[in-house]
Amino acid sequence: MAVIFTLVEILPAQRLRSPDRTSPKRISQPASAPEILVMRVDEGRITADIVNSQLQKVLRELAERTGIIFEVRTEDNPRVSVHLYDVSFQEAIQRIASNSNSIFFYDSEKPERIELVRVFPRTEAAKQPGIIYLGSGVVTKGNDDIATPAEALKVLEEGASVKARERAIEILSQTGSEEAVVALMKSVSDEQPEIRMAAIEGLASLGELEALPGIVECLKDRHSGVRQSAVTAVALLGDENNLNDLKALRADRDPGVAAAAETAIQKLSASIER
DSSP states (O other), X not given: OOEEEEEEOOOOHHHHSOTTSOOOXXXXXXXXXXXXXXXXXXXXXXXXXXXXXXXXXXXXXXXXXXXXXXXXXXXXXXXXXXXXXXXXXXXXXXXXXXXXXXXXXXXXXXXXXXXXXXXXXXXXXXXXXXXXXXXXSSOOOOOOSOOSHHHXXXXXXXXXXXXXXXXHHHHHHHHOOXXXXXXXXXXXXXXXXXXXXHHHHHHHHHTOGGGHHHHHHGGGOSSHHHXXXXXXXXXXXXXXXXXXXXXXXXXXXXXXXXXXXXXXXXXXXXXXXX
């Protein structure tokens, strides 16, 4: 099938936006910054919060949500940080791949539909590059119920379903903001064990020492899964003062918790010795 294509030379992002929008806010993040990749597609428009995420991972996510296929060079995979709010597919792609050139191929029967985008560096590689294709040409992923940290906080405040709150905690565990940490610490005492486990693991991944007292209390939780999550978190966040807390769980009635406690004691002891 014949296709219509245009070569798009990437211009400064503020020239691509309509006059009623402010210039795009890009974030300069160190390589060690937490990765965030949250994306939503509504009626052919994209809203996304992308921080320190690899270009190919972002394009694959976009491919799954739009049905667009991306052709990229294997070695071209820089970290991307950009916020998008209600922008067209073309603008989203141009801003995500702002350091690259892009060629857009359109459906000959539906000229407004982008079928394929070829993304390539502005300078030619010294050697023949490998090529990979991201996407299958069909939409395979729908929107998540929660798209932003603000929505995640709202979900936890409103006491939504367990699945929705688990998703909210996942998003907040990636942000590490003060509000997110406060919400996770509160969720450690949630009535649902799935939420308590997710909150404990999120706080541990963020290295939040202030959450340690509440996590230590969860070593006595009635649910074995919560106790096991707490054991692992204490091993990551604790010090020599927490060894006795873990030793008490060597004789836990749940074999999984007892085994986790033994492993946690060894890890915490080794870290203390260092």
